[in-house]
Amino acid sequence: MSKVTNTKIVEDIVVIATEGYLNKDLGEEIQNIAQKYIDDGSSIFLINLKDSKIVNSIGASILIELIEQLQDIDGQLVFCDLAPIIEKTFKIMGLTKYCKVYPTEDEAVKELA
Amino acid sequence: MSKVTNTKIVEDIVVIATEGYLNKDLGEEIQNIAQKYIDDGSSIFLINLKDSKIVNSIGASILIELIEQLQDIDGQLVFCDLAPIIEKTFKIMGLTKYCKVYPTEDEAVKELA
């Protein structure tokens, strides 16, 4: 039902795009993919949630683990294209204290590159 | 919830675009708008259902009245951008025996103009 639709590297940033409900399964899929890139030396990750309109707190919690991991290697996790309710949810949880949120992928890449 | 979003005349064709559930209310809205253009001398009508993904048989029945009316003045009703289930519904009802269906608005206009 939901999945990672695309992963690419743009100017050293790993961009992961998703589709559908960001639940436990999709959270774990993101985490697994990120793990491989971390093992290969990447440290900046951009998650594009344009096609994910809904999240649950279990999926979001898995991202906290990713933030933690990236802190250990001086890396960074950022988001773009958040539906208003997802941005609000991340704000309430405090995720946005640790992760910048950009309106679009282009703007995120421009700032981070 | 659903409505006519745009009405325009392109090469003598009245193009009516809708949004949302094609129910009784939206059927009547289309019918009322068409009536005004018929009174003003128009006889070719294209209904663009790109943003209407679902229909009910009451809405569709109102279109039968429009077909009837247009027959009286040697006019024509055509559709474009039908969701598969709407096309199937129109086919089962036999509407497609009286109305051509085009994939896109451009193709419809090109053929009719």
Added chain:
Amino acid sequence: MNKAPTVELKLPIIKDMELIATQTSEVVSKHMSLTDDQSGEISMALIEACINAFEHSETKNEVYIHFIISDNELTIKVIDKGKGFDASKIKIPEIENKINTNERKRGWGLMLIKELMDSVDFESDHTGTTLTMVKKKDSNE
């Protein structure tokens, strides 16, 4: 034997509430890995069944919809506590008989339901109507 997982819905008779039924069937269809075409056919049949229960049954009460999920098929029951009718007496509509005649333009619902679903059955008496319709997973209709 395990009971088949069932989603149940009770809808008040309010305009456009049939869309709750179609939204529900879409999630169920995805869960069952039905195709988009099958999902659309189920939604359309459901809309017609709900409208009939809302409009013709003349019930003042709610309408009940049950989605019964199994490996090979989805069974949907639309239940009203209205006045009932005799489905065998309803004649099949033909567009040729409706255009440029005085025949009422409506009357398509039951025909659409039958065309779009794999099997359709009515149980109806003066205490109400239960429409049972089935979409098989491996069918193109």
Added chain:
Amino acid sequence: MNKAPTVELKLPIIKDMELIATQTSEVVSKHMSLTDDQSGEISMALIEACINAFEHSETKNEVYIHFIISDNELTIKVIDKGKGFDASKIKIPEIENKINTNERKRGWGLMLIKELMDSVDFESDHTGTTLTMVKKKDSNE
């Protein structure tokens, strides 16, 4: 007095079935002319409430969701027949306490529900839990 129109949903405990609840709430929100923001907040709160009922209540039975529509507010009840819990004993999560500590990363559901809805109430004992949450039409929360 007329009974408030109510949509009722009975969901089997199957993965992602909470999406049926959100699809339903979206139609109800539109019907009530709530804003898109309000509708999103209700959906998010419902997801968390359903997941809790599915996961923590340990019930083997279905979960019930009632949408009670009135002019000024939407009241939603999420009911399970599970083991119950004491909501007053649940501590408020803080992300600072979770990052780089051994604290479990989860535990956000109740806090999200309270932040997203206008009022939230739990009735819970060993026979189950009823979560009642309200979204007011004229509020920005």
